[in-house]
Amino acid sequence: AQKITQTQPGMFVQEKEAVTLDCTYDTSDQSYGLFWYKQPSSGEMIFLIYQGSYDEQNATEGRYSLNFQKARKSANLVISASQLGDSAMYFCAMREKTTSYDKVIFGPGTSLSVIP
Protein backbone atom coordinates (compact mmCIF):
# COMPACT_ATOMS: atom_id res chain seq x y z
CA ALA A 1 0.00 0.00 0.00
CA GLN A 2 1.14 3.50 -0.70
CA LYS A 3 2.06 5.72 2.19
CA ILE A 4 3.39 9.24 2.66
CA THR A 5 5.15 10.27 5.87
CA GLN A 6 5.82 13.81 6.98
CA THR A 7 7.50 13.65 10.37
CA GLN A 8 7.41 17.37 11.16
CA PRO A 9 3.94 18.46 12.33
CA GLY A 10 5.15 22.03 12.75
CA MET A 11 8.17 24.05 11.73
CA PHE A 12 9.40 27.57 12.38
CA VAL A 13 11.82 29.50 10.20
CA GLN A 14 13.21 32.99 10.30
CA GLU A 15 12.28 35.23 7.42
CA LYS A 16 14.87 35.10 4.59
CA GLU A 17 16.29 31.81 5.85
CA ALA A 18 16.01 28.47 4.02
CA VAL A 19 13.92 25.60 5.37
CA THR A 20 13.62 21.91 4.50
CA LEU A 21 10.36 20.04 4.91
CA ASP A 22 10.75 16.28 5.07
CA CYS A 23 8.79 13.69 3.13
CA THR A 24 9.28 9.97 2.74
CA TYR A 25 7.09 7.70 0.70
CA ASP A 26 6.48 4.05 0.24
CA THR A 27 5.46 2.41 -3.00
CA SER A 28 6.26 -0.71 -4.95
CA ASP A 29 5.53 0.97 -8.27
CA GLN A 30 8.31 2.04 -10.62
CA SER A 31 6.37 4.89 -12.16
CA TYR A 32 4.98 7.55 -9.87
CA GLY A 33 4.89 11.28 -9.39
CA LEU A 34 5.69 13.28 -6.29
CA PHE A 35 4.17 16.64 -5.50
CA TRP A 36 4.26 19.35 -2.94
CA TYR A 37 1.24 21.51 -2.29
CA LYS A 38 0.79 24.57 -0.14
CA GLN A 39 -2.47 25.20 1.67
CA PRO A 40 -2.91 28.65 3.21
CA SER A 41 -5.65 29.31 5.72
CA SER A 42 -8.07 30.05 2.85
CA GLY A 43 -8.14 26.32 2.11
CA GLU A 44 -7.08 26.22 -1.52
CA MET A 45 -4.39 23.68 -2.40
CA ILE A 46 -1.68 25.40 -4.40
CA PHE A 47 0.67 23.30 -6.52
CA LEU A 48 4.33 24.05 -5.83
CA ILE A 49 6.55 21.47 -7.49
CA TYR A 50 6.54 18.08 -9.18
CA GLN A 51 9.11 15.29 -9.48
CA GLY A 52 8.66 12.25 -11.68
CA SER A 53 10.12 8.97 -10.53
CA TYR A 54 12.23 8.73 -13.69
CA ASP A 55 13.49 12.29 -13.54
CA GLU A 56 17.21 12.24 -12.87
CA GLN A 57 17.53 15.87 -11.89
CA ASN A 58 15.93 17.46 -8.86
CA ALA A 59 12.98 19.67 -9.72
CA THR A 60 13.16 23.39 -9.08
CA GLU A 61 10.48 26.08 -9.29
CA GLY A 62 11.66 29.51 -8.27
CA ARG A 63 12.37 29.45 -4.54
CA TYR A 64 11.22 25.84 -4.27
CA SER A 65 13.39 22.83 -4.93
CA LEU A 66 12.76 19.16 -4.36
CA ASN A 67 15.58 17.06 -2.96
CA PHE A 68 14.74 13.69 -4.52
CA GLN A 69 16.59 10.64 -3.22
CA LYS A 70 14.95 7.70 -4.93
CA ALA A 71 16.86 4.93 -3.17
CA ARG A 72 15.89 6.37 0.19
CA LYS A 73 12.34 7.11 -1.03
CA SER A 74 12.71 10.66 0.10
CA ALA A 75 11.33 13.84 -1.51
CA ASN A 76 12.13 16.79 0.72
CA LEU A 77 10.98 20.30 -0.13
CA VAL A 78 13.49 23.10 0.24
CA ILE A 79 12.21 26.67 0.41
CA SER A 80 14.93 29.26 0.04
CA ALA A 81 14.70 32.83 1.31
CA SER A 82 11.50 32.29 3.30
CA GLN A 83 8.85 34.98 3.16
CA LEU A 84 6.03 35.76 5.57
CA GLY A 85 3.57 34.61 2.91
CA ASP A 86 5.08 31.14 3.04
CA SER A 87 3.34 30.50 6.36
CA ALA A 88 0.90 27.69 5.55
CA MET A 89 0.37 23.94 5.63
CA TYR A 90 2.55 21.99 3.24
CA PHE A 91 1.54 18.61 1.91
CA CYS A 92 3.67 16.01 0.20
CA ALA A 93 1.72 13.82 -2.19
CA MET A 94 2.28 10.89 -4.50
CA ARG A 95 0.39 10.12 -7.66
CA GLU A 96 0.01 6.68 -9.09
CA LYS A 97 -1.52 6.61 -12.54
CA THR A 98 -2.33 3.55 -14.56
CA THR A 99 -4.60 2.87 -17.49
CA SER A 100 -7.35 1.93 -15.06
CA TYR A 101 -7.09 4.54 -12.31
CA ASP A 102 -5.50 7.76 -11.22
CA LYS A 103 -5.04 8.39 -7.52
CA VAL A 104 -3.11 10.82 -5.40
CA ILE A 105 -2.44 10.23 -1.73
CA PHE A 106 -1.32 12.90 0.69
CA GLY A 107 0.85 13.01 3.75
CA PRO A 108 -0.42 14.49 7.03
CA GLY A 109 1.17 17.84 6.30
CA THR A 110 3.65 20.18 7.96
CA SER A 111 2.61 23.54 9.34
CA LEU A 112 5.24 26.14 8.52
CA SER A 113 5.40 29.44 10.36
CA VAL A 114 7.73 32.15 9.09
CA ILE A 115 8.92 34.51 11.82
CA PRO A 116 9.73 38.13 11.00
Next chain:
Amino acid sequence: KAGVTQTPRYLIKTRGQQVTLSCSPISGHRSVSWYQQTPGQGLQFLFEYFSETQRNKGNFPGRFSGRQFSNSRSEMNVSTLELGDSALYLCASSLERSQGWGYTFGSGTRLTVV
Protein backbone atom coordinates in the same frame (compact mmCIF):
# COMPACT_ATOMS: atom_id res chain seq x y z
CA LYS B 1 -7.53 30.14 -18.23
CA ALA B 2 -10.18 29.58 -15.58
CA GLY B 3 -9.24 27.30 -12.71
CA VAL B 4 -11.22 24.58 -11.00
CA THR B 5 -14.48 26.03 -9.69
CA GLN B 6 -16.26 24.57 -6.71
CA THR B 7 -19.66 25.66 -5.52
CA PRO B 8 -20.84 26.54 -3.01
CA ARG B 9 -17.86 27.74 -0.96
CA TYR B 10 -19.63 27.32 2.35
CA LEU B 11 -22.57 25.21 3.40
CA ILE B 12 -24.37 24.54 6.66
CA LYS B 13 -26.66 21.52 6.86
CA THR B 14 -28.55 19.67 9.55
CA ARG B 15 -27.95 16.04 10.48
CA GLY B 16 -29.99 13.71 8.32
CA GLN B 17 -30.16 16.06 5.35
CA GLN B 18 -28.46 15.46 2.06
CA VAL B 19 -26.11 17.76 0.17
CA THR B 20 -24.78 18.12 -3.36
CA LEU B 21 -21.47 19.78 -4.15
CA SER B 22 -20.40 20.86 -7.61
CA CYS B 23 -17.03 20.98 -9.35
CA SER B 24 -16.25 22.44 -12.76
CA PRO B 25 -12.80 21.36 -13.96
CA ILE B 26 -10.34 23.31 -16.04
CA SER B 27 -11.41 23.34 -19.67
CA GLY B 28 -9.99 20.28 -21.38
CA HIS B 29 -9.47 18.31 -18.18
CA ARG B 30 -11.48 15.12 -18.20
CA SER B 31 -10.36 13.59 -14.90
CA VAL B 32 -11.97 14.86 -11.70
CA SER B 33 -11.13 13.64 -8.22
CA TRP B 34 -12.71 14.43 -4.88
CA TYR B 35 -11.07 14.60 -1.47
CA GLN B 36 -12.33 15.09 2.06
CA GLN B 37 -10.11 17.04 4.44
CA THR B 38 -10.61 16.98 8.19
CA PRO B 39 -8.26 17.95 11.03
CA GLY B 40 -8.25 14.41 12.36
CA GLN B 41 -7.97 12.36 9.18
CA GLY B 42 -6.19 14.77 6.85
CA LEU B 43 -6.81 14.51 3.13
CA GLN B 44 -8.66 11.38 2.14
CA PHE B 45 -9.45 10.29 -1.39
CA LEU B 46 -13.15 9.92 -2.14
CA PHE B 47 -13.39 9.03 -5.81
CA GLU B 48 -12.14 9.78 -9.29
CA TYR B 49 -14.16 10.21 -12.47
CA PHE B 50 -13.04 10.12 -16.04
CA SER B 51 -15.32 10.43 -19.06
CA GLU B 52 -18.44 10.07 -16.90
CA THR B 53 -17.17 6.83 -15.34
CA GLN B 54 -16.01 6.29 -11.80
CA ARG B 55 -12.53 4.82 -12.15
CA ASN B 56 -11.48 4.67 -8.53
CA LYS B 57 -13.15 4.91 -5.16
CA GLY B 58 -11.81 5.48 -1.68
CA ASN B 59 -12.90 3.85 1.52
CA PHE B 60 -16.06 5.80 2.27
CA PRO B 61 -19.59 4.57 3.03
CA GLY B 62 -22.23 4.38 0.34
CA ARG B 63 -23.74 7.65 1.57
CA PHE B 64 -21.02 9.32 -0.46
CA SER B 65 -21.63 9.22 -4.18
CA GLY B 66 -20.71 11.17 -7.24
CA ARG B 67 -21.18 11.53 -10.92
CA GLN B 68 -19.62 13.24 -13.88
CA PHE B 69 -21.41 14.83 -16.78
CA SER B 70 -20.50 14.88 -20.44
CA ASN B 71 -18.93 18.33 -20.07
CA SER B 72 -16.66 16.88 -17.33
CA ARG B 73 -18.38 18.80 -14.57
CA SER B 74 -18.77 16.63 -11.50
CA GLU B 75 -21.06 16.52 -8.51
CA MET B 76 -20.73 14.68 -5.26
CA ASN B 77 -23.64 13.86 -3.02
CA VAL B 78 -23.73 12.98 0.64
CA SER B 79 -26.98 11.56 1.95
CA THR B 80 -28.12 11.29 5.56
CA LEU B 81 -25.50 13.71 6.80
CA GLU B 82 -23.67 12.99 10.05
CA LEU B 83 -21.76 15.41 12.26
CA GLY B 84 -18.53 13.70 11.20
CA ASP B 85 -19.13 14.71 7.60
CA SER B 86 -18.18 18.26 8.49
CA ALA B 87 -15.08 18.87 6.41
CA LEU B 88 -13.48 20.74 3.57
CA TYR B 89 -14.29 18.95 0.32
CA LEU B 90 -11.74 19.51 -2.40
CA CYS B 91 -12.05 18.75 -6.07
CA ALA B 92 -9.09 18.37 -8.42
CA SER B 93 -8.93 18.05 -12.17
CA SER B 94 -6.18 16.83 -14.45
CA LEU B 95 -5.30 16.06 -18.02
CA GLU B 96 -5.61 12.43 -18.94
CA ARG B 97 -2.08 12.14 -20.25
CA SER B 98 -0.43 14.15 -17.53
CA GLN B 99 1.04 12.73 -14.38
CA GLY B 100 2.66 15.94 -13.40
CA TRP B 101 1.52 19.34 -12.44
CA GLY B 102 -1.71 19.13 -14.40
CA TYR B 103 -3.41 18.11 -11.18
CA THR B 104 -5.16 21.32 -10.04
CA PHE B 105 -7.37 21.85 -7.04
CA GLY B 106 -10.35 24.08 -6.53
CA SER B 107 -10.82 26.27 -3.47
CA GLY B 108 -13.03 23.71 -1.80
CA THR B 109 -16.46 23.60 -0.23
CA ARG B 110 -16.52 23.87 3.51
CA LEU B 111 -19.42 21.80 4.83
CA THR B 112 -20.63 22.16 8.39
CA VAL B 113 -23.18 19.68 9.72
CA VAL B 114 -25.06 20.79 12.83
